Amino acid sequence: MQTNAGSDNFDRSKGAVDTAPAHSEVNTMAGGSASTLRVRGARKSTPERRQEIVRAAAKTFGTKGYQKGSLIDIAAQVGMTHAGVLHHFGSKEALLIAVLEYRDEEGLETLSGQTMPLGLDLFLHLYRTAAENAKREGLVQTYAAITGESVTEGHPARSFVISRFTALRGLIEDALRLICGPDLPDDIRTHAATSVIGVMDGVQLQWLLDKEAVDLPEATRFALEAILVAAMAGTKRPRPLTET
Amino acid sequence: MQTNAGSDNFDRSKGAVDTAPAHSEVNTMAGGSASTLRVRGARKSTPERRQEIVRAAAKTFGTKGYQKGSLIDIAAQVGMTHAGVLHHFGSKEALLIAVLEYRDEEGLETLSGQTMPLGLDLFLHLYRTAAENAKREGLVQTYAAITGESVTEGHPARSFVISRFTALRGLIEDALRLICGPDLPDDIRTHAATSVIGVMDGVQLQWLLDKEAVDLPEATRFALEAILVAAMAGTKRPRPLTET
């Protein structure tokens, strides 16, 4: 993990603009020319500022999407102009990449500090992640919005999402190799890994859209168990959908 | 199906502008004032024109997303200006709704003509749909892009997607009631239905991003069978993820 000591979700500050040092700016933000009545006080460290921006961007990209989420919107959340944001990140696209890397550390399927669990423990970890995510809507929303958009032509997050999926599938396949042994046919292992990721994302999506109708952790657990059992049954499993 | 006799995916015409009547316009489109050298020939019927537009919009919203896909882009595909498109649909949002309704008819999970299958047949139908979808990338792409975007604030497709999910869950729950009987606890039935939809969407997403790595029909079949078996096992199924 990192500096991110505070709020586990992304900040719900924003009204208060910043949380940290005592004397910050006044900066009415709406008021047009806040030029001279600026700052007056300790400037926050650069890494701190950058992280603030990334967090705001994650929030904005999550709620509005990458295309519609504007730098102006993001900048306003951290009390600066969009030119200030560009000073730090150079371009909107670079900011998106920074968000993706940040999200990856502060982990969706990864876990902080500890090493990646193996075998059955990986599945247990996936379930626990789903349970945690139910309390971190912002994180899930950011991830879902960006992943969803990434299927469009030339989207800057596209390659990131693709390699993320590839890596996750590999991870799950490895776990299945440990659980089911090497005799499980490769294609079944791949189908199972694909299904695991698919179901996690798909259930999250439904949950985001209708939290009352979907129990994120329990639906996820059900699906994970189902897939796990099917994989363990290997080639000998029942085939109710085989056409006659 | 419908008029869409030609190319199975969505049109790759566009150069030819229209497929139907013999003598169409020349309309260089790039050339600034194509005003007077227009059309010259049987004008297409309004419903026909509208459908052309909707199909173009589906394509554009699929490849670029709703936010980034512009009316200008859509209009160009059917050989008119964006004002012409607005004449037919009034607003971009209304056009999106039209696309969603059209997609619903020309069916992703629904099937044209026949009545909705019940029980196990529904699952078989879902599998067949996945197999068909593997040949209809455009359709899947449109659906995925719009669904993905719909999680953002105030997105015009949001309520549509929500009610679609709700309806699908209900449908699958009904099928499970037939298959597993009324003794299956309600929550398990719901989890299973949620999982089915989730896995179908999630696998489609991975497939769109990496067609070589994902076998859409077979991964879907694997997951559907797994979920089905787990549901049939009801409360008595193995619980490998139960924490000790």
Place this chain on the structure above:
DNA sequence: GTACAGTTACTGACCAGACAGTAACACCGC
């Protein structure tokens, strides 16, 4: 600790491009 120099953070003003939507007008077939 003050003076100076250099660096970094950020603003305000501006730009070109794109966008959805509107209004007035032209064409077409009936």
Place this chain on the structure above:
DNA sequence: GCGGTGTTACTGTCTGGTCAGTAACTGTAC
């Protein structure tokens, strides 16, 4: 001539990005 279809031309708005200038900070020398 009339209604529907479509165009041209335009509007207002918003966007990401550039740039010069400035305030704030840092390091060094004395």
